Amino acid sequence: MTDRLPGFSTLAVHAGAQPDPTTGARATPIYQTTSFVFNDADHAASLFGLQAFGNIYTRIGNPTNAVLEERVAALEGGTAALAVASGHAAQLVVLQQLLKPGDEIIAARKLYGGSINQFTHAFKAFGWNVAWADPDEVESFERAVTPHTKAIFIESIANPAGSITDIEAIAAVARKAGVPLIVDNTLASPYLIKPIDHGADIVVHSLTKFLGGHGNSLGGIIVDAGTFDWSKDNKYPMLSEPRPEYHGIRIQETFGNFAFAIACRVLGLRDLGPALSPFNAFMILTGIETLPLRMQKHCDNAKAVAEFLSTHPAVSAVNYAGLPGDRYNALQRKYAPKGAGAVFTFSLKGGYDAGVNLVSNLKLFSHLANVGDTRSLVIHPASTTHSQLDDAAKVKSGAAPEVVRLSIGIEDKEDLIADLDQALRA
Amino acid sequence: MNHDAYDDNYIRSILNNVKSIAMVGASPVNVRPSYFAFKYLAQRGYDMIPVNPGHVGKALMGKPFVASLADIDRPIDMIDIFRNSSHIMPVVDEALKLSPLPKVIWMQLGARDDAAAEKAEAAGLKVVMNRCPKIEYGRLSSEISWMGVNSRTLSSKRAPIPTQGMRLSLNRTSFGGGQTAASDRAAKNKTETT
Structure with missing residues (x-):
């Protein structure tokens, strides 16, 4: 017996959500709380040590936000997701896992103006360099690859002119270079394009736009495709090396094909802090249903x-x-x-x-x-x-x-x- | 048997039916993945037996370590192997000498030995490779959803609040448990590396 595969609209309404275990509430409750009590000292230690599934503090995870994360992961066909305060925060958290000072990202020249500013100025201050390439000329990405390249970043439908990027061609460049392809899918939403099906390793969104859809709540999200082998060549120590923050846990070894999303949560969001308000998560979830x-x-x-x-x-x-x-x-x-x-x-x-x-x-x-x-x-x-x-x-x-x-x-x-x-x- | 992508029902039937699990390569060090998985599976009600010749005399969550599968004093349903791919075959050979035979050989995330799998399947055992039973249990029960992980399951039923020792229902509606474009690509990336 094989289960029936639900369609996109069914996932948009149901994925990640179930009646609340405590009250039976059918709509996803807004868990407007900073923190969650532990069952006992061992439970607390297990949660802090990443041994158990559960909630600690809303800067690391929140039950309302978790529904949003699973829903977008399901719609995009990814293994896991992490919701953050804005699309900009999503980009910051993603690149913090991938780049060290002196490393480079190749980015499509046609991007949201805010992203161009973020990459050009803010990230430069971290020592993260950007090489610009032309999404209409795939070879320009190939030419930009250097030994310091750690990722390629494009938009599926590019701001501002709504141009369409040849995701598969650029994914092939990323694959050859041994780096992940990050696709900002904000303007398409997974209803129009699912970048993971075309070779993306990481998808980011400003949830503020079509996913939330009503212009009332800021939010961002990172979706892990589960496709990239982070331990190859030791190029991504945040994922492949023992993490001193967690007494020597290796993130990829422990979490397998959703390791990137976990790294973004427990190394990125925990330490950088751009958490999404559960209220915003609720508003965006409601938007995604339609x-x-x-x-x-x-x-x-x-x-x-x-x-x-x-x-x-x-x-x-x-x-x-x-x-x-x-x-x-x-x-x-x-x-x-x-x-x-x-x-x-x-x-x-x-x-x-x-x-x-x-x-x-x-x-x-x-x-x-x-x-x-x-x-x-x-x-x-x-x-x-x-x-x-x-x-x-x-x-x-x-x-x-x-x-x-x-x-x-x-x-x-x-x-x-x-x-x-x-x-x-x- | 396609060992690149398992149907959820295959994994579900294993996790619903096995009661005792011997974990070969279990570590008492609390940052090792084997420790995480051992503790979680024990908390979900499985009879766990830690197997590691380097730690005989010690215990893991109150369960004494044994040196080898042959030293276990009761029938075991499943052997969960926390060893590198190159160390799988001797464990499977040892498992196939047990009487009664175990029902399942499970190789951890990152571990895969197709020849060992074939041998175990020829003897009538079920085999899972390159998966973690903790992750699969958490996924099928949707407990893993607390971490924003795509459980690839849906349910309109109210879930219980998990407590110590409680078995969770794994019988939610599944979607995408099998092969996807992304899973194919992940498998291919892995093959190219090794």
Whole structure:
């Protein structure tokens, strides 16, 4: 007898959650507590020594957060996950397990502007160097590999232009270099793309975006694919060597194919501290229950809006992978056949000033620095998210002065089109 | 038998049916994985017997160490081998001399010897390789979910609160217990290393 394999929507509702053991509560309770009592001294010692499954302190783990972790791990097809305070925190905790001062990461040049800042400035202060590569030219990743390379980092659907990355081609480079491939899957969500199926070893998310989906709670998550052998070549001592923090435990030897998630929890989150509030975990969990419904609506609306803009006289170009003529359309049909996501950019014939004007004339779209909300959002990257980049870097990262970025919500598409039309005419 | 990916029902039937487990290579050092697994399985109600010739005269959780499988004074259902792959065969040879025969040979995470597995299976034993019974028990009972681990199981039933010595139900609905793209890749990565 083989069990039936539940579908994505069933997992989105059920994975990780069960009626509360104490009360029978069916919705996942918010365990809004800092700490958990031990049964006895031996139980306490077992928990601190990583010998037993259980809860100690919410900076290390929390039952509400654990439901969220298991659910996202299940949706992504990973072995385990760790929820943290934000997408940025997820990136920090992941790289802390992999890099020592003087080590390098190769990152796609097309990334969320905040990630570009984090990698360029904050991580540089830790002695972690970044080599930039062009996701449209796989060879540029190959050329960037050095003996110090410890990981490759890409976005599945890349900010800001919604371009689609050839994950399998870059996974092959990572495999050849003997380093893990980290994929930020925020803009796709596992409903559209499951990077682990295409060769990712680690998936990170800003839960703040489509997974939470309602623009009300910050969060981040790290998913361990369970695919990477951390003990090969001793390149990753946090996982392969005896850890003095835990009296000489070797994390991979002890935890097998979910060792990376455990290292992130007991070495990263415990010591760096960016814990997720259980309340936020609850809000995000509730959002995930409707992820498949929302994501499809986001994509369908985005396609309609992109089609409208592509024929508008004030618009010079639309970058949406779901349009037949788009340069990423073939990759979209391969990696994200259900839809091209809901974040994309378009260019205005009127340049920088027209971008600024459009944003101020819109009545339904909200001008703010987020994506993946139920509400439709707009931003002019050159004057906001990407304003700290120089002009050449703006163009390279897809945020040229005439570019406007949209994040299409789940309103009625006719209303979104009407709002854009009036603002473009104003 | 596909030893790259086990169906959850295979693992479940083993963990539901065995009562006594001899752990070869059990360590009294409390940061070793064998110590973790021994303690957990004892807490879940299994009759555990530590086997390690280097520690005879000592005890692990009150259970005296024995030097070899032949020194165990009662029938054993399962032998959990905490040794490197190169040390598996002699243990299996020793196990196959026992009367009555054990029902299961279990090789720990990282340990795999296909020839030894074949020999044990030919004698009618079930074999699991490169897995940890603590992790599998925790996964199938969903107790491991406290650590954010994907148990690959679902249940709409209220779970009991685990207490000392309590056996947990392993009979939740499973998904993805078998082969996945990721498990294939993990196995391949491992083969290329060795």
